[in-house]
Amino acid sequence: MVAARHATLAPQQGKERLRLWVRILRVSRLIEAELRDKLKTEFDTTLPRFDVMAALYREPDGMLMSDLSRYLLVSNGNVTGIIDRLVADGFVVRALREGDRRTSVVSLTKTGRTFFAKMAAVHEGWVNARFADIDEDEARELASVLQSFRSNWEAET
Amino acid sequence: MVAARHATLAPQQGKERLRLWVRILRVSRLIEAELRDKLKTEFDTTLPRFDVMAALYREPDGMLMSDLSRYLLVSNGNVTGIIDRLVADGFVVRALREGDRRTSVVSLTKTGRTFFAKMAAVHEGWVNARFADIDEDEARELASVLQSFRSNWEAET
DNA sequence: CCTAGATATTTTAAGCTTGAAATAATTCAG
DNA sequence: CTGAATTATTTCAAGCTTAAAATATCTAGG
Numbered sequence: 040m041v042a043a044r045h046a047t048l049a050p051q052q053g054k055e056r057l058r059l060w061v062r063i064l065r066v067s068r069l070i071e072a073e074l075r076d077k078l079k080t081e082f083d084t085t086l087p088r089f090d091v092m093a094a095l096y097r098e099p100d101g102m103l104m105s106d107l108s109r110y111l112l113v114s115n116g117n118v119t120g121i122i123d124r125l126v127a128d129g130f131v132v133r134a135l136r137e138g139d140r141r142t143s144v145v146s147l148t149k150t151g152r153t154f155f156a157k158m159a160a161v162h163e164g165w166v167n168a169r170f171a172d173i174d175e176d177e178a179r180e181l182a183s184v185l186q187s188f189r190s191n192w193e194a195e196t
Numbered sequence: 197m198v199a200a201r202h203a204t205l206a207p208q209q210g211k212e213r214l215r216l217w218v219r220i221l222r223v224s225r226l227i228e229a230e231l232r233d234k235l236k237t238e239f240d241t242t243l244p245r246f247d248v249m250a251a252l253y254r255e256p257d258g259m260l261m262s263d264l265s266r267y268l269l270v271s272n273g274n275v276t277g278i279i280d281r282l283v284a285d286g287f288v289v290r291a292l293r294e295g296d297r298r299t300s301v302v303s304l305t306k307t308g309r310t311f312f313a314k315m316a317a318v319h320e321g322w323v324n325a326r327f328a329d330i331d332e333d334e335a336r337e338l339a340s341v342l343q344s345f346r347s348n349w350e351a352e353t
Numbered sequence: 354c355c356t357a358g359a360t361a362t363t364t365t366a367a368g369c370t371t372g373a374a375a376t377a378a379t380t381c382a383g
Numbered sequence: 384c385t386g387a388a389t390t391a392t393t394t395c396a397a398g399c400t401t402a403a404a405a406t407a408t409c410t411a412g413g
Binding site for chain 2: 360363364371372
Binding site for chain 1: 390391392393394395401402
């Protein structure tokens with residue numbers, strides 16, 4: 040009987056959580072699409088480039104390629120291509136690290152830092168405007184649920 | 197004075213909302229990465245293919261290419277390629293529509309429906325397991341915030 | 354009828370993305 | 384010291400993605 044009750048209840052819960060996931064995904068894609076569009080028209084750049092520059096901006100001493108890909112949740116080979124193009128455009132430099140010739144430390148150039156700082160300010164305005172409908176408490180609450188979600192994830196893995 | 201107070205308060209709020217966005221994006225990417233990986237190993241397919249099949253599964257009479265791209269929030273040309281491959285694999289058919297030779301109606305084949313149904317059940321289990329930590333009330337609350345967010349968005353646009 | 358504009362889709366070029374294989378350098382057990 | 388395993392990165396092939404240009408078709412105004 041307990042088993043039977045569980046069997047009728049579980050699918051309901053599953054649906055609720057599946058719905059949550061679909062909505063997270065949808066909102067996330069809507070916003071990503073908007074940001075991509077604005078980055079393109081206002082700064083002639085892309086979201087992946089923005090993400091890479093954001094990561095590097097937080098680490099003035101530079102990052103290893105592998106740190107970068109781990110932090111951004113993308114594959115190694117992916118980062119190589121994006122960095123190649125950022126280097127070609129003069130926003131990023133690769134430096135050899137003394138004592139380990141396998142690794143290279145990438146960091147923003149002065150030009151890159153200046154450019155990113157300008158973008159970041161405008162970008163924050165976009166996000167702020169887009170989330171204007173969500174009040175402070177909701178934002179904090181939601182952020183904390185997501186934060187603990189991620190903590191649990193990382194604890195498991 | 198009011199202006200000054202606003203000036204010191206606004207950035208704080210901005211940061212809170214920016215943090216929320218970064219966390220939505222991060223959770224979304226974590227889960228997407230996991231689902232992509234599982235779809236690959238268990239069903240030898242991709243997330244975009246799964247998304248397209250999910251959309252078609254809900255519409256047994258088929259969809260226009262433009263409906264599909266609007267629904268999935270991706271570009272027209274994108275859908276063309278994915279459908280091409282699904283057709284090549286026998287999961288989808290393109291049908292000409294009587295009276296308008298510009299459009300083509302795409303729908304799942306019997307094979308496609310069967311295959312998707314199997315995937316969807318397993319997929320729901322993955323999502324359910326992944327969100328197990330989030331309790332029912334939180335899930336409902338979060339889903340409702342996201343839902344109203346999206347409604348506001350669509351009202352504006 | 355005819356043609357100008359609108360609509361539906363595909364094609365194209367460039368960039369993003371992955372997973373796997375290849376390259377290169379380091380470390381460490383014997 | 385040497386070679387096997389490990390680590391860091393790049394290369395590669397296939398697929399995804401976009402925006403813009405090209406095709407093809409349809410609709411309406413004249």
